[in-house]
Amino acid sequence: MTSGLTADSGLRSLAERVLGQVPSAATYADVRVIRRRHDGLHVEGKSVGQVLTEESEGIGLRVLLDGQWGFACTARLDDLDAVVRRAVDQARAAHGLGSPISLAPAPVVQAVYATAVARDPFSVPVTQKIDLLLAAADGMCRSGGPQTVAEASMDFFRDEKVFANTEGSRIEQSITESGAGLMATASDGSDVQRRSYPQGVPRAIRGQRGDFASAGYEHIEQMDLISAAPRVGEEAVALLHAPACPMTTTTLIVGGAQMAQLVHECVGHPSELDRALGAEASLAGGTFLEVAGRGTQRFGSELVNMTADATLAGGLGSFAYDDEGVAAQRTPLVERGVFVGYMSSRESAARLGVTSTGAARADGWGRVPLVRMTNVSLEPGQTDLEEMIAGVDDGIFMDMNRSLSIDDQRLSFSFGCEIGWEIKKGRLGRLLKNCSFRGITPQFWAKCDAVANQSSYRLYGIPSCNKGEPLQVAHIGHGTVPARFRDVSVGAR
Amino acid sequence: VTALANLPELLDILGPPAHLEALVERQELLRFANSRVTYQHSEERILVRARIIRDGRAAWGTTSTLRPAALLALRQRLETFLDALPPDGAGYLAEPAQCASPTTYFESTASATAQGRATLFRDALAMLPPGAALGGSITHGVVEHSVTNSNGLARSEQRTRAAAQFIGSRGEQSSFGRAVHRDALALPTRSVMDSVLAGLTPLPQRSLETGTYRALLGPQATITLLAIYAQIALGGHQYLDGLSAVSGQMGEEVISPLLTLVDDGADDAGLPTTFDTEGYPKRRITLIDHGRLTGVVHDANTARRARGLPTGHTAPPGWRFGGDPIPSHLFIAAGSANDSNLLAAVGSGLAIQRVDYVRVVNARQTLVTGTTRDATQWIEDGRIAARVPHFRFTLRLTDLLNCVEAVGTRRERGDSVFMESVVAPGIVVAALPVQTVVST
Numbered sequence: 034m035t036s037g038l039t040a041d042s043g044l045r046s047l048a049e050r051v052l053g054q055v056p057s058a059a060t061y062a063d064v065r066v067i068r069r070r071h072d073g074l075h076v077e078g079k080s081v082g083q084v085l086t087e088e089s090e091g092i093g094l095r096v097l098l099d100g101q102w103g104f105a106c107t108a109r110l111d112d113l114d115a116v117v118r119r120a121v122d123q124a125r126a127a128h129g130l131g132s133p134i135s136l137a138p139a140p141v142v143q144a145v146y147a148t149a150v151a152r153d154p155f156s157v158p159v160t161q162k163i164d165l166l167l168a169a170a171d172g173m174c175r176s177g178g179p180q181t182v183a184e185a186s187m188d189f190f191r192d193e194k195v196f197a198n199t200e201g202s203r204i205e206q207s208i209t210e211s212g213a214g215l216m217a218t219a220s221d222g223s224d225v226q227r228r229s230y231p232q233g234v235p236r237a238i239r240g241q242r243g244d245f246a247s248a249g250y251e252h253i254e255q256m257d258l259i260s261a262a263p264r265v266g267e268e269a270v271a272l273l274h275a276p277a278c279p280m281t282t283t284t285l286i287v288g289g290a291q292m293a294q295l296v297h298e299c300v301g302h303p304s305e306l307d308r309a310l311g312a313e314a315s316l317a318g319g320t321f322l323e324v325a326g327r328g329t330q331r332f333g334s335e336l337v338n339m340t341a342d343a344t345l346a347g348g349l350g351s352f353a354y355d356d357e358g359v360a361a362q363r364t365p366l367v368e369r370g371v372f373v374g375y376m377s378s379r380e381s382a383a384r385l386g387v388t389s390t391g392a393a394r395a396d397g398w399g400r401v402p403l404v405r406m407t408n409v410s411l412e413p414g415q416t417d418l419e420e421m422i423a424g425v426d427d428g429i430f431m432d433m434n435r436s437l438s439i440d441d442q443r444l445s446f447s448f449g450c451e452i453g454w455e456i457k458k459g460r461l462g463r464l465l466k467n468c469s470f471r472g473i474t475p476q477f478w479a480k481c482d483a484v485a486n487q488s489s490y491r492l493y494g495i496p497s498c499n500k501g502e503p504l505q506v507a508h509i510g511h512g513t514v515p516a517r518f519r520d521v522s523v524g525a526r
Numbered sequence: 527v528t529a530l531a532n533l534p535e536l537l538d539i540l541g542p543p544a545h546l547e548a549l550v551e552r553q554e555l556l557r558f559a560n561s562r563v564t565y566q567h568s569e570e571r572i573l574v575r576a577r578i579i580r581d582g583r584a585a586w587g588t589t590s591t592l593r594p595a596a597l598l599a600l601r602q603r604l605e606t607f608l609d610a611l612p613p614d615g616a617g618y619l620a621e622p623a624q625c626a627s628p629t630t631y632f633e634s635t636a637s638a639t640a641q642g643r644a645t646l647f648r649d650a651l652a653m654l655p656p657g658a659a660l661g662g663s664i665t666h667g668v669v670e671h672s673v674t675n676s677n678g679l680a681r682s683e684q685r686t687r688a689a690a691q692f693i694g695s696r697g698e699q700s701s702f703g704r705a706v707h708r709d710a711l712a713l714p715t716r717s718v719m720d721s722v723l724a725g726l727t728p729l730p731q732r733s734l735e736t737g738t739y740r741a742l743l744g745p746q747a748t749i750t751l752l753a754i755y756a757q758i759a760l761g762g763h764q765y766l767d768g769l770s771a772v773s774g775q776m777g778e779e780v781i782s783p784l785l786t787l788v789d790d791g792a793d794d795a796g797l798p799t800t801f802d803t804e805g806y807p808k809r810r811i812t813l814i815d816h817g818r819l820t821g822v823v824h825d826a827n828t829a830r831r832a833r834g835l836p837t838g839h840t841a842p843p844g845w846r847f848g849g850d851p852i853p854s855h856l857f858i859a860a861g862s863a864n865d866s867n868l869l870a871a872v873g874s875g876l877a878i879q880r881v882d883y884v885r886v887v888n889a890r891q892t893l894v895t896g897t898t899r900d901a902t903q904w905i906e907d908g909r910i911a912a913r914v915p916h917f918r919f920t921l922r923l924t925d926l927l928n929c930v931e932a933v934g935t936r937r938e939r940g941d942s943v944f945m946e947s948v949v950a951p952g953i954v955v956a957a958l959p960v961q962t963v964v965s966t
Contacts, residue, residue, distance in 0.1 A: 089590035131562025315661030
């Protein structure tokens with residue numbers, strides 16, 4: 034096992050120089066110097082679509098002065114005075130426009146961390162990656178036929194980050210992420226259906242498709258894309274001829290891949306503390322999980338346990354320290370169906386008089402840290418998946434997200450899935466297309482009467498969580514198992 | 527202009543044939559919630575995109591500096607990529623061509639300060655009635671966009687962008703307003719606040735049942751829905767591959783004859799932009815003329831397949847919203863109904879200020895689902911009479927756009943995360959489905 038790179042002395046030196054120029058009147062400042070690399074490969078059918086390599090390097094400085102934040106960032110590393118001046122000007126301009134900001138205390142840390150990587154993805158020959166993607170696309174095309182568009186992609190990210198603050202923390206982290214995926218789109222002139230593996234995406238996001246992990250190329254090898262490809266192509270075509278999901282109220286089993294998106298929208302975003310405090314009310318929205326409801330507000334049935342855990346090995350939301358220098362930790366969100374806690378930053382935690390849960394994350398050097406998900410998971414229950422299906426006389430099994438929508442309080446949701454199967458007398462039956470289900474979050478989770486056990490557990494990595502203004506895209510993880518829900522409104526729309 | 531002067535030297539480093547694009551950007555933002563500043567943001571960013579082409583192989587790369595040494599390192603990385611690729615005929619480069627020349631840069635926006643944004647925020651706070659709170663943001667940005675390539679193409683443009691978004695709240699009511707403009711001095715912040723305050727006028731609560739209602743979609747709601755329709759239905763790739771609801775229907779009536787949709791990067795009623803990421807000039811395309819499909823937008827690939835010209839809608843490499851061309855500067859033609867006429871045309875029904883989290887369920891069917899947000903109201907006898915709960919709708923956009931009964935004279939300028947600008951009036955529709963009532 035090897036480790037990813039750690040920061041070089043140039044990044045450390047930049048951080049110290051910027052921090053040294055912050056005026057003494059500032060009550061707090063932190064600086065992040067980040068070098069980011071992303072390589073992406075995308076193939077479509079027999080052709081190589083887009084081959085892309087991206088790199089950026091810059092500084093983000095956050096200053097707390099006169100009780101207000103100022104944030105400035107730049108890729109111009111030859112003019113550090115300017116970035117300090119801009120941050121300070123911003124903080125001063127906001128003087129008096131709100132109560133003074135305070136931060137929850139955090140230990141001073143000096144640390145170095147790197148993602149555990151068995152095979153550095155940036156050292157794997159491009160030829161090997163392209164050959165794998167072309168073979169997988171060919172497998173989908175062969176089984177899908179001439180009307181199937183087969184796409185396959187791989188992406189690799191590495192952030193080398195130096196964090197330093199005026200409290201004395203100095204942290205270097207090298208985070209390496211690897212991901213890949215397949216998607217087959219079949220059409221017959223009047224209908225279009227798609228199948229993905231191992232994880233779908235909410236939109237046609239090129240370059241970040243599939244399932245990701247904080248890991249090296251070994252994550253790609255474990256996916257066995259070539260073996261999965263024929264099934265993906267076959268199912269896309271089979272869906273064209275499948276009956277549509279009936280409009281009815283029935284028993285629903287949500288598969289693990291779909292559960293990742295359900296957990297994300299119904300539990301992850303609502304348990305971000307900045308939303309509960311109203312800081313996101315004008316953009317991302319609020320949450321139905323109330324500050325006063327911690328420990329008493331019912332989220333779902335007693336079978337439901339949710340956690341946010343940035344320490345999970347390989348999780349896409351895993352790290353050693355967040356972007357405020359707070360240690361990664363495991364935070365219970367829902368215990369036995371009761372909402373118990375939020376994910377927080379130092380600023381939001383201070384508003385509640387508690388310490389940060391280490392969930393302040395920024396999208397690179399050019400963005401301010403926000404409360405973001407880490408690895409938000411549905412903890413395994415006691416039921417074997419076969420047993421769960423066997424307990425359904427008449428119902429539907431749905432999996433793999435195709436579309437989603439949820440209101441700004443995270444209550445009313447609608448999810449569309451790539452695929453479904455009828456369940457009749459305890460057994461999976463016909464394929465169903467255009468499957469969707471909808472509900473009101475706490476009412477829906479109250480009807481959860483079975484959660485699959487550890488043998489069905491899988492940790493998914495989704496690199497496309499949007500929040501903030503300017504927009505930030507976070508890479509987060511979801512550990513999930515399938516679960517069963519009674520009396521769910523399902524249908525073809 | 528600083529980047530364009532450097533580009534010939536950098537292009538030489540890449541070696542012919544190659545394409546080079548530079549975006550030198552500064553963006554500043556004041557964000558607020560509950561009537562207090564939550565954070566401020568000042569960003570300077572450089573994005574250099576390079577594409578090198580060798581023997582029918584092409585690879586893209588980006589870096590965040592204009593330093594020649596960085597471009598040389600990028601070229602070396604790209605060449606290792608190219609060695610691994612099979613030839614695929616990816617060797618096209620844009621040819622030099624004339625661009626329109628609308629005004630895209632305003633000093634008022636480029637020179638806006640943190641103090642100025644704070645003053646705008648204070649002014650907006652001063653307009654609030656007792657018990658109300660304000661959230662939102664004020665943004666000023668400037669970007670210098672330069673493109674050059676080995677065919678001798680060289681263009682550059684500076685664009686400014688000012689935006690204000692206000693969300694007022696009082697009790698259980700909230701109200702939204704948004705404006706964008708290239709010129710900060712022309713940004714109508716006061717009238718946006720006036721419309722926000724109008725949405726906070728105390729109204730009695732009315733219950734709402736699931737069903738189908740006549741409805742007035744305000745300009746911002748129309749902007750969101752029409753932008754999604756154009757994204758999924760009016761791009762060259764979707765059209766040619768049979769993935770669009772209107773594939774194969776060129777010349778046919780596809781939506782209400784009351785609607786005309788145009789894409790025009792030169793019209794300063796939007797946020798003008800004169801060329802795309804490849805340097806192709808943005809051409810005015812009438813997409814739908816009085817309900818009849820008349821055009822779709824193209825990049826070089828889809829234009830070649832359609833035996834036409836690129837329309838200036840190439841998606842940047844690695845773009846979050848896919849690699850296919852979609853409209854970028856959408857205009858919905860104004861109609862003949864003023865605000866009072868629109869209310870009267872509804873008679874009894876819903877007034878929707880804003881829709882939120884609208885997502886595509888099935889692109890081929892134009893099936894979308896979303897919710898209402900902020901001021902969702904009831905119209906009785908042509909007047910706003912009550913507020914109603916928010917609700918979820920799931921509908922086919924083609925159905926909605928086929929039941930338009932009136933189009934407003936007053937248009938608002940907006941944008942979307944995947945479109946530079948959208949300009950639209952309010953519209954009255956005969957049938958808006960209320961699927962699930964969310965809350966009271």
